[in-house]
Amino acid sequence: MSERTATIASRVGLHARPAAIFAEAAGDLDLEVTIAKAGEPADDAMDASSILSLMSLGASFGDVVVLRAEGAGADEALDKLVKILETDHDAE
Amino acid sequence: MQTFSGVGVAPGRVLGPVRQMPKPVQEPAPHAPGAADIPADVTVESQGRRIKDAAKAVQAELxxxxxxxxxxxxxxxxxxxxxxxxxxxxxxxxRLLSPEAPGGARTAERAVWEAAAxxxxxxKALGGYMAERVADVLDVRARIVSELRGLPAPGIPASDVPFILAAEDLAPADTATLDPTKVIALITSSGGPQSHTAILARALGLPAIVAAPGVDGLDDGTEIYLDGAAGTITTEPGEDLRLAAKAWATQASTLAAFSGNNALADGFRVPLLANVGTGADAVKAADAGAEGVGLLRTEFCFLDRDDEPSVEEQIAAYGAVFAAFPGKKVVVRTLDAGADKPLPFLTNADEPNPALGVRGYRTDLTSPGVLERQLEAIAAAEAAHQAEVWVMAPMISTADEAARFASLCSAAGLRTPGVMVEVPSAALTASTVLREVSFASLGTNDLTQYAMAADRQLGPLASLNDPWQPAVLQLVKLTVDGAAAASTVLAGTAAAATKPVGVCGEAAADPALAVVLVGLGVATLSMSARALAAVSTVLATVTVEQARNLAVAALAAPSASAARQTVRAQLPILVELGL
Known part of the structure; x- marks a missing residue:
């Protein structure tokens, strides 16, 4: 099991456009990636490719989240997803 | 030939085929326990595939x-x-398809319905921005269920040829996806003159009729003629109506120009201003000849946000509007949140009666500081540009509120404070309210809703919700008279200058009503930029004396429709131009 933490960089938090960009990237992978808020049990983690799950996660600007995935290429995939979370998409 | 009549909310005479807005999707029935209507060859797997396929099809279409x-x-x-x-x-x-699911197996339609619910x-429980996305989830649900049923997708129909859109009523979400190059007019069986349909039609310059019972039953493709000023719809139009539509098309193109210097037939000046929300709107309005901005709706800078925009963001947003009108008047309305414009960080969504709740200026009671920061931003934006900036508060009810707002403006360095008159109490006590501020602007949409105690969005109350109601016209007159009295009382003091009263509601965009408002003593009219040419063309045909006489006649009328008919009968230009 690979694991990464990321700090939400979008000023609006992880919803609207930033969530759409992230869910789409997670959905394009051949892996199942989960997301949870830091400190919450792994069992409560949600499907990272579900925009509806991301919205109900309610992660705000500056919150730390944990991404988890298993399988070949998991480390590279998670690194890519962390980069998306740590970019302020509204500033682009 | 069949005819329908309703309330005309935007003028224009057009001819075209009808397309019906699909009916709202009906809730799929829960599967009764023990019922045998799920055929044996229907398996959980086959239903699951149907759901996946339908979801993918909807996704592809979107x-x-x-x-x-x-x-x-x-x-x-x-x-x-x-x-x-x-x-x-x-x-x-x-998961809900399985017989092991709590409550037993569902049909595919029902499973999607419940899962999305x-x-x-x-x-919804998360509140704020998330709660606002509920409408999107329900829209997606309606689309998937329609796909499963093989019915047309909800929403505005796609078409290669221009058409007249018929519906029961349009929701704000529908209006966002309306393509004005395809939709040439709007007709609804429900809705009122201030409904979203009406406001959208005026903003886009589309002829529209609301509250016309029966039009939602017209077959797709039926050719109809409609007259948006008269409020009439005719099927199987004859040669005379075809010519009328053709003549309108020609006139509409000549009407499109406004000189930018509005005056009555005798040269009496009544500046025509524009209602705008953004810098882009302001540039368009300036191009259309607007002599300034009579209503800058600042909430556009706040909507769709979870938190208050910074002072810097606000300075940039207001500055973009001021930049379009150097040396001209721009009237800024401070934040008007609440009722139909909720804001998560300012208004409480659980009020039982939002139209009578903490909205407009009143949000300063529950969220102090937001207004002061907004005034600070307006003052800073004014300093960076050449526009002549006036500031007004929405939903002022008393002279005390007006006085407090004026002192906040003065503390921020803003020289021209004013109030919106939308609450009948402010109109009734205009002579004391106007002693505290420099001007007033009548918001006729809310003033009508409050004077008549009739919700703006309700079709059945459309005839009450009419700014031609003599009671509303009386309130306009009381405001103008009160402003004049306030100026007289203060004679000899520094604050004695004339206190102008403008109108920035939809009423100002109705050319016939504009004549009456001028006759009642209204100094400026502010409207959608699209209405400027029509209003100016009609005002140019009357003298101030004639306008005053028409105002007296309208005030004396026993009903809104009598007032409208009396005035329209004296303004032959309206029929000539199809307004």
Whole structure:
């Protein structure tokens, strides 16, 4: 099991456009990636490719989240997803 | 030949085929326990596949539409497309197909319905921005269920040829996806003159008739003629009506120009201003000849946000409007949140009676500081530009509130404070309210709703919700008279200058009513930029004396329709131009 933490960089938090960009990237992978808020049990983690799950996660600007995935290429995939979370998409 | 009549809300005479807005999707019936209507060859697997296929089809359709869209509309469509085939939504719907699911197996339609309802509930419970996305989830649900049933997708129909859109009523979400190059007019069986349909039609310059019972039953493709000023719809139009539509098309193009210097027939000046929300609106309004801005709706800078925009963001947003009108008047309305414009960080969504709740200026009671920061931003933007900036507060009810607002403006360095007159109490006590501030602007939409105690959005109350109601015209007169009295009382003091009263509600865009308002003593009229040419053309045909006589006649009329008819009968130009 690979694991990464990321700090939400979008000023609006992880919803609207930033969530759409992230869910789409997670959905394009051949892996199942989960997301949870830091400190919450792994069992409560949600499907990272579900925009509806991301919205109900309610992660705000500056919150730390944990991404988890298993399988070949998991480390590279998670690194890519962390980069998306740590970019302020509204500033682009 | 068949005729329908309703309330004309935007003028124009056009001819074209009708397309009906699909009916709202009906809730799929829960599967009764023990019922045998799920055939044996229908398995959990086959139903699951149907759900996945339907979700993918809806997603593909929304993606295709997103490609053709731009700006904010494109983003909304892309996000909704992602929701349509959301793995969590699809999985929880498929779980409900199983006989082991709590409550037993569901049909595919019912499973999607319930799964989306659960998601919507949880988003609603989160409040704020998430709660606002509930509408998107329910829209996606309606689309998937329609797809499963083989029915047309809800929403505005796609068409290669221009058409007249018929509906029971349009929702704000429908209006966001309306393509003005395809839709040439709007007709609804419900809705009122201040409904979203009406406001959208005026903003887009589309002829429209609301509250016309029966039009939602017209067959797709039926050719109709409509007259948006008269409020009439005719099927199987004859040669005379075809010529009328053709003549309108020619006139509409000549009407499109406004000189930018509005005056009555005798040279009496009545500046025509524009209602705008953004810098882009302001540039368009300036191009259309607007002599300034009579209403800058600052909430556009606040909507769709979870938190208050910074002072810097606000300075940039207001500055973009001021830049379009150097040396001209720009009247800024401070934040008007609440009722139909809720803001998560300012207003409470649980009020039992939002129109009578903490809205407009009143949000300063519950969220102090937001208004002061906004005034600070307005003052800073004014300093950076050449526009002549006036500032007014919405929903002022008393002279005390007006005085407090004026002192806040003065503390921020803003020289010209004013009030919106939308609450009947402010109109009734205008002579004391206007002693505290420099001007007033009548917001006729809310003033009508409050004077008549009739919700703006309700079709059955359309005839009450009419700014031609003699009671509303009386309130306009009381405000103008009160402003004059306030100026007299203060004679000899520094504050003695004339206190002008403007109108910035939809009433100002009705050319016949504009004549009456001028006759009642209104100094400026502010409207959608599209209405400027028509209003100016009609005002140029009357003298101030004639306008005053028409105002007296309208005030004396026993009803809104009598007032309208009496005035229209004296303004032959309206019929000539199809206004």
């Amino acid at each position: 993606r295709a539409r997103a490609i053709g869209a731009s700006g904010e509309g494109k983003e909304v469509l892309e996000a909704t497309a992602l929701m349509a085939a959301d793995p969590m939504l699809v999985k929880s719907a498929i 659960t998601v919507a509930e949880s988003l």
